Amino acid sequence: MNGWTRMLPLLAAAALAACGGPATDDAAALEGNGVSLRNLGETDVAAPAPQRFTVQGRLIPTPSDASSRYYLLRDRTAVGGTTIAIIRQEHAGRVAYARTEVDCARRLFHVLGVAPNRALAETEQAYDGPLRPIAGLPLRQELATYVCRSAGTPLAAA
Template identity: 65%
Template sequence: MIARWTTLATGLMLAACSAGSDTAERMNGNGVSLRNLADTEVARDAAERDFRLQGDLIPTPSDTRSRYFLLRERKALGGTIIAILRQEQGSRVAYARAEVDCGKRLFHVLGVGPSRASAEVAIAHDGPLRPIAGLPLREELAGYVCERSGTPLAAA
């Protein structure tokens, strides 16, 4: 009987790990796609639009399908900026925690989730900070985050 429960528990853990790593692998191809985050299983339906943190709308002319909001930003010990972002697309909403190096024009996603709290603790496997050149959405988000933090984004 114990062997049967152990086998069942092991199977459930493997299934849970497989589902999580599958999601991470799909998102890890070229990093996390912020433009398509609301289309993934990370997002949820936004039944109520009365968000506790409204945030500031970020102008993103490169993505007219979605609306992005800066919920908060803070300086990290190394001088980079950590930002919490919300993407709204139709009835779907997703959150991301991103790191921006304003002086070096670098950006990466630290965590994503269906809520602000889950994005704060999640690990997105987006890789190291990377240049934003050629990535208009990341450049628009980084520019806004840097401006709001009082550290302007360095010239290209």
């Protein structure tokens, strides 16, 4: 991995900090160098969307973000019992990928990696900090609900 790909998540976080947009997820997500999933498709992390996707994924209902479409591409249970998911965001002809971790029992979520393609999202580090509560973050709640249901472990009640 070259130096540019190592710096990409840091540049994305800096770009996100400079972006405006809906405050519901952004302000809380950016605390502690978090990553805003809502604006990921508008950052330098995103790439032009291809004509066809190799992995179609399953559309995640996200009423809190009607301008983007989110797809669950893969989920797996980690050693500690959390769920790791690969999510694709499509926004305005661009696409970005995120590797997320969800603790369904404790209603916690964080982003592990972001990238312009699925392969890099699997390996890149997003520096999103530790698992954090999803209360007050509607997009993260919607994503966590879908991921947990897909993994067979429904999201615990609030």
